[in-house]
Amino acid sequence: MSNGIPLTKDFANGDVSFWYRQIGLPGPRPALPGPRDYDVAIVGGGYTGLWTAYYLKRAEPGLRIAILEREFAGFGASGRNGGWLSAEFAGSRKRYARAHGRQAMIDLQHAMFRSVDEVIDVARAEGIDADVHKGGLIHVATNPAQRRRLRAGVADLRRWGYGEDDIRLLERAEQRERVQVAGALEASYSPHCARIQPAKLAIGLAAAVVRLGVDLFEDTTVTEILPRRNGRAAAVTTRGVVTAEYVIRATEGFTASLSGQHRQWLPMNSSMIVTEPLPPDVWRHIGWQGSELLEDHAHAYVYAQRTADDRIAIGGRGVPYRYGSRTDRRGATQRRTVALLWRMLVKLFPATIDARVAHAWCGVLAVPRDWCSTVHLNHASGLGWAGGYVGSGVTTTNLAGRTLRDLVLRRETALTGLPWVGRQVRQWEPEPLRWAGVQLIYALFRAADRHENERGTTTSTYARLANLISGR
Template structure:
């Protein structure tokens, strides 16, 4: 570990997230025992797969539903994320609006607002204690260029259906009363966000799904997904046998590239986190944060943070963003340089926490489509469906995806199936080495843009504009 980062005696890097270290690893469920037949087979035991199974069984208890998971339910991004149950939605609003019109995109955003509360209601109904606190989300600007972007973003949100109560600037007194972030020039707040403990949500949801009668098979690696052909049915081919079903739903997010034929579908992007030891009351007197708001900044290589239920600071950001060939790190370890970078950011934002020690570091992988826009889809002809490409905004979106896939599978024509992300098709990522080279260049430019803006920039750096152009955002 790099010098200068104070660590606890029991510091851990990788293996699992701090969230699972805190909640405890689940006992492994049985693997698929051989060839089986179902109405719906779901590939991936993260939030998307679990929510889809949950809503299908709630709507039709007689459906035979199976979830096929390589590791254990919640192993991936669902158990490693920053704990933002947020109404923020990935991708360009203009691109989504092209599909079905401007009002459809506004409808999608309003549905995201409602989805935050839907998740909270389900956790209450199912007895899932996930440390949920709906304190909203603060975004801060710490240099003039960031302040310009924050104001422009707020104006854009207003144009896309956000009302005065959905997002608003904070005056200096309210900003300081909520949360003392060093160097803040301006801040906004939205009520449509709640803190969660991600692993507790995944564990509770997996339990609820199993209790509904869904067969959750763990330790079962899916190698290929086959469409319906002729009189045959769609199928998920695994190392333990083949599952045939009327519908096979791919819910693999950042691990999609591991399935045959999907190597260039979604790019697996890495994000890293650190968490401190519990901080004493004296530190919190200086920081505030009594409302447990989620926190984000306006940097291009942005951070995201929360005050945990047991009074730690958990903060995350990009480390090594991408591994050549769309490889994913199964160990979840974070590079020492990334731990040091996140620590410097934490101390910069919260100088009062400078004496706190880091107890855990980890990373996770998220899925990025070529146009950076989330999608949900079901093809009744082939029997194949999918949802994902959340670009780091998936905790809430997965619930909306699960409810939408339910309606698509059951052939319901609903407000959800009319939303503009349904049926969205995007081109694949470039082959290697173009893919790796492009991602490295993009994030080098974003880091250069942040340095430029911190030093002297009053407007968004041209480095960032070039990075946006290359990335296709």
């Protein structure tokens, strides 16, 4: 027991996520041996880089492709996330539609629906056992203000491509039958979501691209990406310069570490804890036999999954941002964040009061200034990128990889016509404005949640102000 939190004897905090602790770290791959030239060089060995390499190599086996990774493939958010293979997409639908029309945004949403199944199909085809279970997604409201937002959100999604079979409000009996959340007033359900073990997917996908003939270099730090000069773009690394016809930036939350990219995307921290395996009598109280993914409807929300070995993994923002866009490579979670997540676990599921916490960790995700994901390729400069997933990246990375494939191969397809392609927004403010702004935003969100839990029946003014400041 630490600060009132029940911990297992072998409780771990950081270093790696629980997902890697469960299966072990992958064996090291060689570093870049020196200067090299390729057709496509991809900076970053997470889901975005791996999917891009996978689809390019499947489409054109003769392409010479390299992935350059600072740590190991799947080290970042790809091996630390909550395991949501979800059709949810970051960003304002109205914002995308203003630039490309309403139907284009609906097309993007339908592409996300299909991407969930695409990931499942590829995992099956490549023999990747990632604990995949397509049980769907439940959003739950635990106070009247959340219930109003939940209902409004379902009605709004119906206007953006969700049919009655894509999302619906649950009848009280079905809600209780699916999962017993304390204080739940209402819930919605969408079938377009699957649970995964994210590190298993990352390791399996890395092995698949290597089998296809992609050169995957680890322990190779890229410091700068340069546009074409004399016909070749370049990735400058500590082990030599890699030139290529195209260099794709797939660094997501670590983008600020590249020269000239410090204010491009804001690295947002998200933290998680996971319990020990829970006994059958606890599950009898909770239900959750369908292993749906679960999220509450608070502003400083939490998200959770029932793992394949009957634990509960639950996450939230914790300390959202470190001054100067710094990232914590060790991945430790502050004890007060562990305590906060444990309290939220027990609040949602009182039967877990005696469950011990086995592991805590954190990861970093990327937030664009307008909170909208993007994929882009400039044929003149030879530079491309994808990211800014704002925590909804597990599925979106797959869509990004297939879109980058078509862009690199100069194919005009339904994917290259989607409204997130080519989107560029202004950079984040310089410090200390950036740090102060993020602290204020999340202080307001927390205040809004307190107000709504105590007496609010409508969305708090604090939250409206936070959304205005954030530019969401």
